[in-house]
Amino acid sequence: MAGSSSSSIMDNLFQRTLDDLIKSMRLQLLTESSFITKSIEDIRREIKSTDPQTKSTALQKLTYLSAIHGVDMSWAAFHVVEVMSSSLFSHKRIGYHAASVSFHDQTPVLLLITNQLRKDLSSTNHFHASLALHCLSTIATLDLARDLTPDLFNLLSSSRVFIRNRAIAVVLRVFDKYPDAVRVCFKRLVENLESSDPQVVTAVVGVFCELSCKDPRSYLPLAPEFYRILVDSKNNWVLIKVLKIFARLAPLEPRLGKRIVEPICEHIRRSGAKSLVFECVRTVITSLSDHESAVKLAVSKIRELLVDQDPNLRYLGLHALSVAAPKHLWAVLENKDAVVKSLDDEDSNIKIESLRLLMAMVSESNVVEISRVLLNYALKSDPEFCNEILGSILTTCGRNVYEIIVDFDWYVSLLGEMATIPHCQKGEEIENQLTDIGMRVKDARLQLVRVARDLLIDPALLGNVYLHRILCASAWVAGEYVELASNPLELIDALVQPRANLLPPSFRAVYINSVLKVLSFCLDCYINQDEGTASSYCSNFAGRHSEMSDVKKDTETPELAATCESSTYEQDEDFNPRHSTAESSDDLSVENGIDRVVTRFSKRNFTHESVVSLLNRIESIFGSLTANQDVEVLERARNILAFVQLIKADIIDNSGQNVDKKYTQVSTVIKSIRDAFSMELGPVSVSAQGRVAVPDGLVLKENLDDLKAICGDTEPPSSSSFYAGGPHFGTTLDASSSNPLKNAESGPSNESTSLLEHRKRHGLYYLASDKSETIPDDYPPANDPKSNSNEADELAKLTEQSLLLRKKTNQMKSRPVVVKLDDGDVAPIPYKRPEPRDSSLSGAIKEALLGSETHQSLSLDKSSTKRKGKKKQGTNIPSEMKENLGDAEKLDPENLNSSSKSKERRRRGKEKIVEGEESDQRGKKKSSHRHGRHKTHQRANSPLNVVSQTPVIPDFLL
Template identity: 30%
Template sequence: MFEKSLYDLIRGLRNHKGTEKEYIDESIKECRKEIRSTDMDLKSTALMKITYLEMFGHDMSWASFNVLEVMSSPKWRHKRTGYLAAVQSYRRDTDVLLLAENQLKKDISSPTPAVISLPLVAIPHVINPSMASSVLSDLLPRLTHSHAAIRKKTVVTLYRLALVYPETLRPAWPKIKERLQDDREDPSVTAAIVNVVCELGWRRPQDFLPLAPRLFDLLVEGGNNWMAIKLIKLFATLTPLEPRLIKKLLPPLTKIIRETSAMSLLYECINGIIQGGILEAVEGTTEGEEVARLCVGKLRGMMVIEGDANLKYVALLAFDKIVRSHPYLVSQQQDVILECIDDPDISIRMRALDLVVGMVNSGNLTAIVGRLMRQLRHAPIANSANNPANDRARATAVTPYAESDDSDAEESLRPHEQRSDQPPPLPEDYRINVIRRILEMCSHDTYSNITDFEWYIDVLVQLVRVSPSTKATAAEGGDSDQSDDVGCSIGRELQNVAIRVKSVRPEAVDAAQSLLFVDLRDQMFPSSGNGGQGVLEYAGWVVGEFASYLTKPEPVLSSLLHPTSLQLPSKTLTVYLQAFPKVFASLASDEQISWTPERKTLMSLLMARIIHFLEPLSTHPNIEVQERAVEYLELMRLASEAASGTDTGTEHGEFTDPPLLLTQAIPALFVGAELNPVAPGAQRKVPIPDDLDLDTPINPNLQYLLSQAELEGFEPDEDDVYAAYTEPPASFNEPQPPTAISASERLDAPHKEPVSYQNATEDEYLDPDIIARRKAERRERYKDDPFYIDPEGDRGSGAATPLGRIVRENNTELDIDSIPIMHLELEKRGPSPGGEEIARQRSPRRAPRRVEIMGDETLGPDEPPSHSSREDLVSPRFAPGQARGKKNLLQVDSSGLGTLSLDDDDSSGRKLTRFELEQKEQEDAEMKRALAEVERLRLEMQRASERLEVKHETLVKKKKKKKVRRAEVEAAPVPEPVAEGEAVPVKKKKKKVKLEGEDAAGEDGQAEGAVKKKKKKRRVVSMDEGAPVQEE
């Protein structure tokens, strides 16, 4: 038979363009055969091939025993292949790990350095606690091996051992420390130890303080930049514990910052100074000033001078850390940071975005939000359907394919950077992030940064248009997922502004109204997808609650009742159901209008439409929708009867009273105390009345009543129970007057025109229609203002021509006479510098409006801000699944180290920790066992299903495979020859199976199931008896 080498396999792959899958399946089949061979070369080659294919996602867990066989070969070449295969393929649940342990121990003790390296490198990938304790004794002597390469790898391997088995450090740490203290130790080993200490350091910094002098010497000696970086990182975790270190560290660090040419070291020095709290510690001294200036200056240099994207990125990272403690230092660099918001690179933009949120104030808010809005508006909304990211992520395995042209792969790796220059499309999560950040910045500290709420409402409306579409599942799920949607967040803001800021309530209601209009929907919402639909829920509430502010109540009502509303998510629909009676009430309640025939027809028509809309909803699957629909349906029917029953006035001019139900009863349902924002903690502060008895049952006969009700069925009785629920309680709390902003706060509020007015950048981020409206409003506002120069009003009338334009037109020779005289009161304002600026400077500053923002209502003293802050209303709420702190995929858990003290002097503490440790270990072990069990079962099932899929391909292969696997299962811990023996008769059977043909198909699935079950059982048993097997 022809055997392929790895080279042949790869060649073959490249030659089978289009049929790679078949080729790979064929090759794996061959490998399965070859790997059973007694010829070690053949076995090793086969293993190498399947290891290569594993890289592309082809499972090789079935070969775990063969891996072990190759590992135990005396030949180094085979060993290397075996160890590589083990590293790549062994998982936590690989059962031959128990057998591999002895092999590892043997190879660690080998006299050949090359052989020792193999287990040293492999152990971190396969280690588990029980193995760790057994391997430890073999590893420790390797710390003093004559080869530096062995010593440094041993140090790292011991660290990984300690992660799963913290007790490792008890015997190992003194020896590692000894190596570190040794001046004559190889620099590579020292560097490796520093790396390990840095990893250990942040968990238990206090244990490493005694090493500080040695580490400091290493830092000052310099030489190895990589090690210096790690030392600085380590010191940054030590300085908070030992303030004296700061004084000592500062000179060498500033020296490095000034002198080094290595940007990485420079950056880490600055980073270390920030993270280690050195900036804070030396604050106020001249030295501190100097250091702070030096750091910030260098960071600025990284962003400006180098023009290197990487430096920009890390500088932003560093600024992000400084901004928490030294906001003023960062705000000095505002210009360069703001530039980064528009950087073509998404990574940099995200960093800058994080940073900017911390820098925002009332002066720069409009400018920053303007920049972000511009981005959102100009980048096309990515269509999630044809987004390649979604497709690729679903693919589980990459099939190696044959490259059409080999020359590509032969290109030397030396030339750097060959990438497309296309700007990346804005990813959706970035879009969402930007919108959330805008809302966060604007709503920060109950809108303290906002000076112009009309602008904010326009921003909100614009945001709706650029919101990305939400996932279909979230929209259909309707209930819990909805609050996650950005549309909802925008809506919440609109609602909040409408409630809190009375002065802009008409504008807010206007915005909500335009969002609701069905015929404007194409204009107000993104053209594709369902983006921003979440806002409808809140817009619906706003138009309902503040129906009296509506400018076009009738179109609003017909939009609410539009047939498309029936398709809205149930949550929105419930709000709509509550909103249109309110709008209707405001339409119908006017007592001054005579009950004329026209009036009567109009009202009847409206009610008929409402009833028509409600009828299908009374059988809506959502219980909340159904309930409200039924309630209002009855009410409307009643009102409709009343309307048709009331006679209209026959003659013109004669006043006829409209039906009381329309003017009094229905509106009375919705008017009353005004809604005010209530602080989240206020409810808790309501004192419990002394006479409130919550223990005595209200009706001692409850049980009896219930049982009776069950027997008799439900009988609506209109006695006092009904009244108790419908009539408002007598002791209704009078609403407190809205807490106004104190006078001092008003004084502090900057009296400043938003930047965007002067810069006229609005055009770039607001849509034309919004701008047009704003302009019209502005014109209206200033039409009587002599100082206002209308940018568009100058056509025709020469008197209004701005001076600036004339200057621009006659740039060289200024004809004074042609300047039309404007009635500017120059004597009052003094001479202007002239030039282009004039037009802008003359434009009057609008007297800053004092906007009253309602604070949260609460009782008693203020809660700590963490509870009552409004941020939690805006910030994304994670779905319950996400909120749970799940372990990250690649995370290596080092939390076990946190409990282990390396301090040898404190014996009492040590005993305690040791006891705790044992206890914890036991618990952990139990937990792990349970988890492993669950995981194993899951894997079993998954693999079995995968196998089942494979089985459907060819019958012959199936039958054979199954038998062989059964043989394998039965012989799992037994050496290979036995399995071989059992596999032989299977081959004979092969022909027979061929004859049987399709009849076997049905059986096969069942048989597979049986095998699966059997295997599962077997595994469980072997795990419970883990220890005895190990002893064998």
């Protein structure tokens, strides 16, 4: 005994206090983490001490370390309980603080503190009670809330304001955890609304503000009380909270709006507090948007905010505008100057808000201008904001299956421009939209292929990982719609370029597959033209695509016609000895009528040499890929190789002789390959899978947990296991890539020379320098360097012209057909607010306010002893209480209905009388007043909960 006490004295004397701990930590003799470890060791020893002083100091240190340095303190939960139970205030405080920091719903020792809390709640020292309330407000669980509700009920009418307003605040947590507490406490809570003490009113209004957040409808009956506060109160904090409540109530009850709109406008005009004015403005634009004059007043206030010096007010002004935008676009348009100016603000919040507002203004008629301006802006802003801009353009334009896009050629080029912006990280969205447009909008495919070609051919883009997805989509587009390409050979060049090995294997596979598509198309053309069917093919083609090629014709014809002629002659000499040159030129002249078709066709006029060299090149390039590590790449490369080997010999052999019957075998092969790709792909409905019947014997809902055990045993297949399959693979591996070092050595040099070649051939060095050649004139490129310099002016111009929602006078083209599926395949229809769940809390509150007729009328009319009895019963037999709750909830709708019906009947005859009664009772003493109000609440609520019959709320407000 003596020993332990003396050791505790030693502990006490030499124990570091919290201050010591902080000081020595700041000396930094040890590193922080080792110091903390050491301190925790000390604390673990000290906290076991029997001396309360030592124990509480240790706990204090531990709490500090936990809050500031993130040290776990869950192990000390029991010590916390011990320190809490100390009778000394200083220790108790440490204990309670530790509890509120470290306890949570699953802390086991929570069961032990109920009595301690109860004792402290009823303590005569109001600071003790305050500690307990404070702790309860953060850690109350279902059990604690249930057991302590009676004590809380007493404190709700405490004569000490210090305690009463804390008890009120705790009610929020208690209601949340234990909805049944509503039955006991709700009436007292409401009574406090009429307290003369401003602090109490602040607390109650705060609680109702939080409660109304979850289920506003339940609190409609209290509107008169809130209205009184709105009109009478001078406290801005309370007014703000009341406004928050009204913002939630007003949409539920139109006549409420009429009552509150005037006082709110009065606050806007009179108040000097910016916070209050802003809250009023927000309430008006969110919930009172039908009241014209109020909205006008609010918007005029918003305008004041927008031009304020304080960035906070500017930000909030923009924020308010974006809230108003959906219903009152005029408000945004009126302030467009300020909005556009904010796009240049140094504050990123303000920039983003203004971007949102700009996107809200976008419509069919101005989407082109706004997007162009924004894209210019994106080019010179920081990466984060750049992507913010790109993202919002993409979502706005893609909304509801490209609703606002009329000119898809323009939009597709815009997507291409986006991809070439250096900071662009929106690969996935652009990828999705490129393929999606390809499938949905037939008329956009020509432009899509052009854009894809521009992206694919540029070796610089392959270096940017964010663009890989876009390139992958481009490769798919190029392969799928190759018949629209002006120069398929160029596409093959682009697809097999050396830097394509920078792509991840899955994208590489798409590239290779596209090569197969393009190659088979080229060969098909070659063979058809040799067989003399070229022209018919050609005119077919012309028929199909005449309107599209219009655009291209003017710019390209002369130059291309020349190449066309020369190549045709060449070809004739080589392969078509049967035809004389004269005939051929006749052909040409005949075709001059559809001159553009020749133009188009000429570019894919293949000579025997070019085809053979193409085949050779493909063979050599894909030969090296047969040793690739990735299955997808490997398999597709092998497919291509096999295809090439199958036809190559035939094509080379048939160079000169046997003109008529040549290629019959090859052409059937090629035709069948073409046929495999000829089926057009379309968008797939999200619900498509649902329409597929589940085959017999397939159990979809079976629990697959058992699989875990099986999967755990088997090793995940490593990539090497794919090669173990056949000796053939093994040998290729050995042959070409057994020495990775050698490959690595030879790789880069090979690559760089071929890269140079690629660049030289296509005149590309880094980014394409002259895009005017490939991009038609009517759609100026988005990042036109000319407009870069003065986009402020540009923006200003934009505000003058396009935001007026003017009708576009000369629509160049009608909107092409966009394939949509019947059943709403994509459904990003304007987002829905999640419906507030009808919690047990709201059920309880409804009951407390309305259903009380059946349940509580007795207990209300009788004295509070009855209520106490009920309460005791509740605390002692919780299970029974729960049953009651369950019953009550089950009965609820029934009760409501029946009560409301009967009420309704009664109300008809009684209305005037009750009104008179009410006005009388206003003047009467408190108890009877309360009673009267209760009656009127019932009356008010019954119709609200049945069908919307004549609402009665305004009666209170008269």
